[in-house]
Amino acid sequence: MELYSKETVFIIGHGKTNIDNAITEKFKMFFIGFVVDTKTDLIVDLDCTSTIRTTKDFVYSIFINKRLDEFDALVEKEIERRYFGSSKKAMITAYKDAVKKYSEVKSKYY
Numbered sequence: 001m002e003l004y005s006k007e008t009v010f011i012i013g014h015g016k017t018n019i020d021n022a023i024t025e026k027f028k029m030f031f032i033g034f035v036v037d038t039k040t041d042l043i044v045d046l047d048c049t050s051t052i053r054t055t056k057d058f059v060y061s062i063f064i065n066k067r068l069d070e071f072d073a074l075v076e077k078e079i080e081r082r083y084f085g086s087s088k089k090a091m092i093t094a095y096k097d098a099v100k101k102y103s104e105v106k107s108k109y110y
Helices: 022-027 053-063 073-082 088-109
Strands: 008-015 030-037 043-048
Touching: 008 088, 030 053, 030 088, 043 053, 053 073, 073 088
Parallel strands: none
Antiparallel strands: 008 030, 030 043
């Protein structure tokens, strides 16, 4: 059984976390891996570096079914309004990085 369709791509974005962040100690950076449907540009799955499951689940709830084809200021505002972990800035940076990488992938391959 195929987990992801052939229309999907994997994009990873990263951002630097604070020195006193548990994610920094364990992973050095904050990463979000996005699975994106190239036909709709929708995020169909994702995961991130975190030290507790709730963080992963919460980040998932913010990004799932959002588009990755261009930076969405509303997504940034949602992060600002809802996420109060010490890696907030790193999450926004990782999102921006992933949008940039996805744009490069789309222009080169699709």
